[in-house]
Amino acid sequence: MSLARTRRHCVASWSWRSRCSGSHCFFGTEWLISLSLQSLERTRLLTQEDEQQPPQPPSHRGEGAPRRSFHRRRRPHRPPTQGTTGETAAAPETQAAVKAAAPAAAPQPLRQHAQPRSLDLSVVIPLFNEEQSIEDLVRQLRDVLSTIRMSYEVIFVDDGSSDGSFNVLRRAHQQNPRIKVIRFRRNYGKSAALSVGFKSARGAIVITMDADLQDDPREIPNLIRRIREGYDLVSGWKKKRRDPITRTIPSKFFNFVTSLMSGLKLHDFNCGLKAYRSAVVKEVRVYGELHRYIPALAHFSGFRVTEVPVEHRPRKFGKSKFGAGRFIRGFLDLLTVLFTTRYFRRPLHFFGAVGSLFALAGLVINVWLSILKLLGETSISNRPLFLVGILLIVVGVQFVSIGLLGEMITKAQHSEEEYSIRETIM
Ligand SMILES: Nc1nc2c(ncn2[C@@H]2O[C@H](COP(=O)(O)OP(=O)(O)O)[C@@H](O)[C@H]2O)c(=O)[nH]1
Ligand SMILES: [Mg+2]
Known part of the structure; x- marks a missing residue:
């Protein structure tokens, strides 16, 4: 050589x-x-x-x-x-x-991590098996967005649809490159879809809406107006809801409990149509079934939240994906929201308080029984109260231990994504 x-x-x-x-x-x-x-x-x-x-x-x-x-x-x-x-x-x-x-290199595409240009508006639409609605929706969106004089993008997140939704979206992107498509490998749920849509969104204002044509895109300018008035999150309120009673009754109950427990007075937490200042979507973490609680999470973070009545339309194609399973998971997630927002960084405050109460009650009971024994009571070990006292002390100590473990996990915690992107059309 x-x-x-x-x-x-x-x-x-x-x-x-x-x-x-x-x-x-x-x-x-x-x-x-x-x-x-x-x-x-x-x-x-x-x-x-x-x-x-x-x-x-x-x-x-x-x-x-x-x-x-x-x-x-x-x-x-x-x-x-x-x-x-x-x-x-x-x-x-x-x-x-x-x-x-290095031999002369061919011109390279933009580097992946280069900062993309920001836009005025991003519309994020999570969907699952909505093949028949997409074309109409794209048309309606185009009609509205062309009138509002804002630079925009529309991000569809196809959550592992098994029908032809992705092919329809691919065609829509070919006709209008402002339409972007992210496709999951399997169904990860609406929260994961929203989360990835939020991460990709470049708009100063982000709108979310359903893909089933039940939300009316003509409400978008109204939502934007409220954001410009100074709100960080504007949630749609389906005042006249066009859904069967099996959907509306659980929803009313859910909204009542959520409003009560979160302290945020909204009529409709789970309306698909919402507008956010980009800071909100970049900060609030959405996973599991937490998308229902984004207004509550934003409210806990100190963002200004309001609601506006919006038009709601009956479902034209396909069927609702809402079921009993989602309802139960939704309520469990309410506990998650309350716990994670109030005690996430201090689990010992929650478990420690409950555990200390239990242990203290057990201690009082057993001290009382011990005094009786000293005063001449023949036997206390055969009294059920004695066993209750011991049980309360053991459970109390366990609660405190869980709290300590929680503290250790919190310290060592690192977050991981819970979705896997199959394809991205940008
Ligand atoms: N990404 C994603 N979107 C979903 C899922 N389930 C429903 N959606 C979408 O969420 C929107 C509302 O869903 P829908 O079933 O109509 O719920 P309903 O309006 O509350 O009865 C529609 O755009 C659906 O395509 C899901 O598992 N993942
Ligand atoms: Mg619907």
């Missing part, structure tokens, strides 16, 4: 350290002395990053075509910056060596 090639090899390869311990590079060390250690590290990191780039999709090269070298997919050389990363400007010959190591 010639001296020049040896040098190029050593500089370009990420595993230069191990290779350069061989005889090739021993004779080329005088070339390398002029290169600073930092610039070599930088070269190595750049190449490592490139290796981590996902493979090009099949449309860029045939399935059977040979893989291109990672050097070809290399990003254009960026001038080094000084300061923030402690990186210093590379010596001119280092830059030359880096250039020599």
Whole structure:
């Protein structure tokens, strides 16, 4: 290997350290002395990053075509910056060596983590098996959004639909690139769909709505107006609800209890049509069945929440996905909301208080029985009260222990996503 090639090899390869311990590079060390250690590290990191780039999709090269070298997919050389990363400007010959190591690269697509341009409005629509409604919905949305003079995007989150919803969405995107589609691998639930939609949303205002045509897009300007008045979250209120009684009765009960327990007076927590200031959707974490409680969560966080009556339409196609299972899970999630918002960072305050009360009651009972024994009572061990006292002390200690475990988990906690994206059309 010639001296020049040896040098190029050593500089370009990420595993230069191990290779350069061989005889090739021993004779080329005088070339390398002029290169600073930092610039070599930088070269190595750049190449490592490139290796981590996902493979090009099949449309860029045939399935059977040979893989291109990672050097070809290399990003254009960026001038080094000084300061923030402690990186210093590379010596001119280092830059030359880096250039020599990388053949002229084709223009690269925008870097994934580059900050995308922000917009005025994002409409996020979670859906599950709504094939027949989507085309109508897209048309109605276009009619409304074209009148409001705001830059916008519409993000559909297809939650593992088993009908043709995704194909209809793909066609909609081809006709209008402002329509974006995220597709889950399986059904993860409406909260997960909203959560990923919120993460992708670039709008200063975010609107959510159902995909089943029951929400009227013509309400959007009204919601936006309320946000501009200063509210952070405007929730729709289906004042005249067009659903069967099996849906409306549980819903009334649910709204009453939620309103009572959260302290936020709303008639309709679970209306699909809502408007948010982007700060709300970026801050509130939605998972499980928590989408019903976003107004309550936002309220607990200190955001200003209000509601406006909105038009509601009967379901035209398909059927409601709401069932007894979702109702029960929804109520369990209300406990989650109350617990996590009030005691999330201090579980011992909850379990410790309950446990201490139990243990104290048990202690009082047993002390009382002990006094009776001292005063001459023949036997206390055969009295049920004695067993109740012991039980209360044991349960109390267990509650306090759970609280302590909760504290430890809270300290070590790290959050993980609970969905897996199958496809993204941007
Ligand atoms: N992402 C997602 N959306 C869902 C799911 N279930 C229902 N939806 C959507 O949520 C909206 C309202 O659902 P629907 O079944 O009509 O509930 P209802 O209006 O309360 O009876 C519709 O756009 C559905 O497509 C789900 O499991 N995941
Ligand atoms: Mg519906």
